Amino acid sequence: MSRGPRRATVKDVAALARVSPKTVSNVMNGTVFVRPDTRERVLAAVEELGFVPNLSARSLRNGRTGVIALALPDLATAFSADLVHRVVQVAHERGMAVQIEETGAEPKREYDLVSRAREHQIDGLLLNPIRLQDSIVVHDDQLPPVVLIGEVEQHKVDRVLIDSRQAGYEVTKHMLERGARRVAALGGKTGATGASATSIQRLEGYHRALREHGMEPDPRLQVYVEEWSMAGGAEAATELLASDAGFDAIVAFTDSIALGAMHVLQEHGISVPGDVLMTGFDDVEHARFMNPSLTTIALDRHAFAEAAVDLLLTRIGDRTSPPRAVAIPHELVVRASTTR
Amino acid sequence: MSRGPRRATVKDVAALARVSPKTVSNVMNGTVFVRPDTRERVLAAVEELGFVPNLSARSLRNGRTGVIALALPDLATAFSADLVHRVVQVAHERGMAVQIEETGAEPKREYDLVSRAREHQIDGLLLNPIRLQDSIVVHDDQLPPVVLIGEVEQHKVDRVLIDSRQAGYEVTKHMLERGARRVAALGGKTGATGASATSIQRLEGYHRALREHGMEPDPRLQVYVEEWSMAGGAEAATELLASDAGFDAIVAFTDSIALGAMHVLQEHGISVPGDVLMTGFDDVEHARFMNPSLTTIALDRHAFAEAAVDLLLTRIGDRTSPPRAVAIPHELVVRASTTR
DNA sequence: CTGAAAGCGCTAACAC
DNA sequence: GTGTTAGCGCTTTCAG
Numbered sequence: 001m002s003r004g005p006r007r008a009t010v011k012d013v014a015a016l017a018r019v020s021p022k023t024v025s026n027v028m029n030g031t032v033f034v035r036p037d038t039r040e041r042v043l044a045a046v047e048e049l050g051f052v053p054n055l056s057a058r059s060l061r062n063g064r065t066g067v068i069a070l071a072l073p074d075l076a077t078a079f080s081a082d083l084v085h086r087v088v089q090v091a092h093e094r095g096m097a098v099q100i101e102e103t104g105a106e107p108k109r110e111y112d113l114v115s116r117a118r119e120h121q122i123d124g125l126l127l128n129p130i131r132l133q134d135s136i137v138v139h140d141d142q143l144p145p146v147v148l149i150g151e152v153e154q155h156k157v158d159r160v161l162i163d164s165r166q167a168g169y170e171v172t173k174h175m176l177e178r179g180a181r182r183v184a185a186l187g188g189k190t191g192a193t194g195a196s197a198t199s200i201q202r203l204e205g206y207h208r209a210l211r212e213h214g215m216e217p218d219p220r221l222q223v224y225v226e227e228w229s230m231a232g233g234a235e236a237a238t239e240l241l242a243s244d245a246g247f248d249a250i251v252a253f254t255d256s257i258a259l260g261a262m263h264v265l266q267e268h269g270i271s272v273p274g275d276v277l278m279t280g281f282d283d284v285e286h287a288r289f290m291n292p293s294l295t296t297i298a299l300d301r302h303a304f305a306e307a308a309v310d311l312l313l314t315r316i317g318d319r320t321s322p323p324r325a326v327a328i329p330h331e332l333v334v335r336a337s338t339t340r
Numbered sequence: 341m342s343r344g345p346r347r348a349t350v351k352d353v354a355a356l357a358r359v360s361p362k363t364v365s366n367v368m369n370g371t372v373f374v375r376p377d378t379r380e381r382v383l384a385a386v387e388e389l390g391f392v393p394n395l396s397a398r399s400l401r402n403g404r405t406g407v408i409a410l411a412l413p414d415l416a417t418a419f420s421a422d423l424v425h426r427v428v429q430v431a432h433e434r435g436m437a438v439q440i441e442e443t444g445a446e447p448k449r450e451y452d453l454v455s456r457a458r459e460h461q462i463d464g465l466l467l468n469p470i471r472l473q474d475s476i477v478v479h480d481d482q483l484p485p486v487v488l489i490g491e492v493e494q495h496k497v498d499r500v501l502i503d504s505r506q507a508g509y510e511v512t513k514h515m516l517e518r519g520a521r522r523v524a525a526l527g528g529k530t531g532a533t534g535a536s537a538t539s540i541q542r543l544e545g546y547h548r549a550l551r552e553h554g555m556e557p558d559p560r561l562q563v564y565v566e567e568w569s570m571a572g573g574a575e576a577a578t579e580l581l582a583s584d585a586g587f588d589a590i591v592a593f594t595d596s597i598a599l600g601a602m603h604v605l606q607e608h609g610i611s612v613p614g615d616v617l618m619t620g621f622d623d624v625e626h627a628r629f630m631n632p633s634l635t636t637i638a639l640d641r642h643a644f645a646e647a648a649v650d651l652l653l654t655r656i657g658d659r660t661s662p663p664r665a666v667a668i669p670h671e672l673v674v675r676a677s678t679t680r
Numbered sequence: 681c682t683g684a685a686a687g688c689g690c691t692a693a694c695a696c
Numbered sequence: 697g698t699g700t701t702a703g704c705g706c707t708t709t710c711a712g
Binding site: 009010011021022025026029053054055056057058059060061062 | 688689690691692
């Protein structure tokens with residue numbers, strides 16, 4: 001492998017600036033005060049040699065890499081995409097780079113990430129666990145710095161959370177107040193095996209709202225969705241229609257599921273909101289622009305990303321302080337899909 | 341900073357297995373043949389000590405980090421999201437991790453990435469340059485391994501490309517064949533400053549199709565879109581309607597622009613495809629599920645990601661071979677938005 | 681096939 | 697404020 005001309009090292013810079021390597025290091029890191037003229041000389045030498053510090057060496061020495069990982073189940077999802085966007089932005093502002101990992105349906109991947117974090121040259125990990133009960137996080141106790149994101153209930157590590165139970169309650173209540181009597185849930189089903197924490201909580205809120213309105217949840221109105229994508233939503237809606245359960249509203253567990261479901265309804269000549277009311281979750285960009293626009297649960301995703309990154313950086317700096325939880329508020333955004 | 345119990349090193353493993361560090365290294369890397377019993381002993385020691393090699397040390401030694409970077413202008417876009425998803429997947433299959441960077445509107449960020457790749461601990465870079473003329477890639481010639489992705493015309497570095505000119509031609513022709521006479525273009529405008537390579541090429545194809553049908557491009561039918569998002573598309577459609585130019589078809593330069601534009605048309609009581617035909621680019625998931633579903637240009641995005649990653653890995657292995665270009669074929673997918 | 685020694689480039693510790 | 701020394705953990709010589 002050809003490697004081009006040798007790159008300049010601290011030593012070269014030190015020689016040219018007639019200082020010691022340590023001084024060069026001090027200037028580069030800016031932690032210690034360096035006399036202005038020395039500083040100038042060093043910077044000039046850096047410039048002249050095109051010196052770029054080798055971060056591998058730095059991390060080997062001080063144990064920090066300046067990289068954090070963001071691990072999500074599915075990167076292609078609209079919600080994930082937005083989260084990646086924001087985390088990268090916030091991390092960059094904090095001087096950190098972001099490595100992306102996809103855990104998909106493989107719990108092994110998640111396990112690997114957590115246990116081999118150091119090998120992967122990362123200082124810490126933002127993790128959206130698929131199913132917490134299987135997660136290594138609750139089983140292992142010699143973890144790298146980790147912040148859990150999403151609806152996670154545990155108290156061993158830091159987390160950023162949304163009150164999905166409450167949100168599920170709110171959207172369902174909203175439908176009922178607008179006259180719906182047969183509200184279907186697309187995304188989770190009572191007792192479904194392999195259900196995510198998110199789906200369980202949204203379902204619980206849905207149940208509570210129904211009961212408050214004197215209705216008993218009907219299992220036939222609950223459809224489990226394996227993959228929370230548009231395709232998954234379309235499949236679920238097809239199943240719901242085939243079941244002949246009869247419904248006049250749909251609580252979809254993500255905006256993407258809603259879009260897929262709505263597509264199927266419209267293919268069947270069913271009007272939204274005329275015949276069926278529909279809501280989503282997350283308020284991703286297409287919620288506003290789809291036809292009809294979608295009533296959904298919005299949250300401040302920038303605040304979400306910021307909280308996650310900052311919790312992680314704090315944790316990297318101090319591994320012994322007690323775990324903290326930050327809750328990000330949400331809000332029902334009413335649009336055309338529930339407005340008759 | 342507390343650091344927990346010291347981690348095992350090659351030395352520890354070597355001591356426990358009663359071999360030399362070199363042998364441990366040989367076993368871990370699997371490049372050299374090691375006698376089975378020695379090998380077993382080493383692996384047992386690795387297991388017992390929970391040894392995880394330190395990649396920072398390894399990279400310091402051999403100059404490779406096992407990480408590549410993917411730099412895109414905007415990560416929140418549906419197309420980017422899908423690309424990230426696929427690149428991460430392919431890279432993982434090849435044993436590489438992926439660092440994500442967002443270059444946004446800042447050419448400085450792009451410059452920084454390319455020039456300081458080594459500092460960022462990456463072996464190479466997949467880059468979707470915003471505007472090639474400003475790009476460092478064409479100006480600098482001591483580059484790290486780089487593969488350009490998207491519509492890029494240059495011959496100094498490897499690239500994966502789509503024939504956007506041809507694609508733009510095809511969608512426009514499709515509309516004209518379906519009877520459109522006033523075809524608007526949403527995304528680029530003749531002579532727009534700061535136009536991306538992508539927009540220029542799509543526009544050229546659009547022009548060619550018009551001329552072939554005996555029409556002269558009308559500047560009033562071309563709307564420049566700064567941000568290629570749904571919001572950008574909505575804005576552009578609003579502008580187009582206000583201009584009173586009169587149109588019966590819209591070639592949107594991405595599916596997201598199309599969705600935003602369609603939303604605005606529908607708000608104005610304009611029917612797609614009844615009053616106006618519409619097409620997009622990229623065939624992202626929502627193209628299929630929006631209402632009406634969108635005629636668009638599809639391409640094998642997995643092949644795209646695979647080509648990009650493999651070109652980069654080849655380049656990392658051999659920095660002197662002549663640059664290669666891989667073209668990914670595309671295909672017009674006809675859906676409801678152009679079917680009356 | 682395995683061992684011993686040297687060093688990748690940087691910074692922590694300690695001197696001055 | 698700056699210099700010296702040593703070593704982070706790995707792999708690459710070069711011997712054996």
